[in-house]
Amino acid sequence: MIDAMDKAAGLSPHDALFAARRFRPEFVRGAEECRLSVLQPANDQGLAPNLRVALARRMAALNADPVLMAEYDVQLAQLGPTEQLLALAQGETDLNEPLATIVRHVDLITLTPKKAEASHIALLAKAGLNNPQIVALSELIAFVNFQTRVAAGLRLMRST
Amino acid sequence: MISSVRLKPLNWHPYIAPVELSEATPEQLDAMKVTPSAKKVSEYVRTLAHDPESYLARTILFNAIMYVEGGLARPDRELGALGASIVNGCKFCAVVHARRHAELTKSDEVVTALYLDKPEALGPRDAAIYSFARRLSAAPSEATADDIAALRSVGMDDREIIDLIHAISIFGWANRLMHVLGHAESG
Numbered sequence: 001m002i003d004a005m006d007k008a009a010g011l012s013p014h015d016a017l018f019a020a021r022r023f024r025p026e027f028v029r030g031a032e033e034c035r036l037s038v039l040q041p042a043n044d045q046g047l048a049p050n051l052r053v054a055l056a057r058r059m060a061a062l063n064a065d066p067v068l069m070a071e072y073d074v075q076l077a078q079l080g081p082t083e084q085l086l087a088l089a090q091g092e093t094d095l096n097e098p099l100a101t102i103v104r105h106v107d108l109i110t111l112t113p114k115k116a117e118a119s120h121i122a123l124l125a126k127a128g129l130n131n132p133q134i135v136a137l138s139e140l141i142a143f144v145n146f147q148t149r150v151a152a153g154l155r156l157m158r159s160t
Numbered sequence: 161m162i163s164s165v166r167l168k169p170l171n172w173h174p175y176i177a178p179v180e181l182s183e184a185t186p187e188q189l190d191a192m193k194v195t196p197s198a199k200k201v202s203e204y205v206r207t208l209a210h211d212p213e214s215y216l217a218r219t220i221l222f223n224a225i226m227y228v229e230g231g232l233a234r235p236d237r238e239l240g241a242l243g244a245s246i247v248n249g250c251k252f253c254a255v256v257h258a259r260r261h262a263e264l265t266k267s268d269e270v271v272t273a274l275y276l277d278k279p280e281a282l283g284p285r286d287a288a289i290y291s292f293a294r295r296l297s298a299a300p301s302e303a304t305a306d307d308i309a310a311l312r313s314v315g316m317d318d319r320e321i322i323d324l325i326h327a328i329s330i331f332g333w334a335n336r337l338m339h340v341l342g343h344a345e346s347g
Contacts, residue, residue, distance in 0.1 A: 037218070063300045135211040145333060
């Protein structure tokens, strides 16, 4: 069965790389479980699934990943996005709070994690995010940055 | 000959209040694998336990990527983790995985070369792994087909390269937790 990572990397069941990926069933299963835990969690901590997918779309663009951008666009369209969420997904920075603060953080941590400081977490708290939301947002950011790298690496392997 | 670098373990402290065991929900306790008699759970684990679902899923995947049997040699996974941690600026993760690399290889030559920013001192295999780790960790990724060709030219097969991609990428994740949610201090 094709999963989200195969789709992102452009793998189909007759590719040798599709089979090579299955040498590590724990990675295949684990990455999918992680995806669900940050994009469709049982308890979303008050960060709705459509906000999560819109942020994922934004981070796919920051990582210059057109395949994942298209995939998250499709998912977002199915989740009844507001105008604000559609703008957020497209990279807009002029947004209502707390979205404006959230996207500043998401952009910073995606592109330049090295620059992260205590003050950035304080800004999230000031915008009204509680501790579970700060952690859930951090895991979502981190996951998409994991996903885009695995997909990028697998695509390079497929092309060589 | 370069003199070797001594790396002491760092302590990590969160910017937000971690979950107190006395106030944790059954789901949080389960995610932290805490038994009623357990007293010490690290601040890092208790911080991430604020969102137990993602913590549990990521821990299972992380352990598989770094410790599963066979495939890519453990020191090579540690080198991938170290390259990512240096690019992403997670000092805590870099020290942990530099020390683990030195323990596993019983040598601190590689770690010393990297901490002194002398990657040209690495052998061909380590150089190919480290260079790929750095380039895949850039945002967006700067890795190219030449990086994969370099890994193949030092004898790595597809399974090993897939393991390496995962080791590097899971630190694109871990670094964005550890360096973002807290800071490292020396002992």
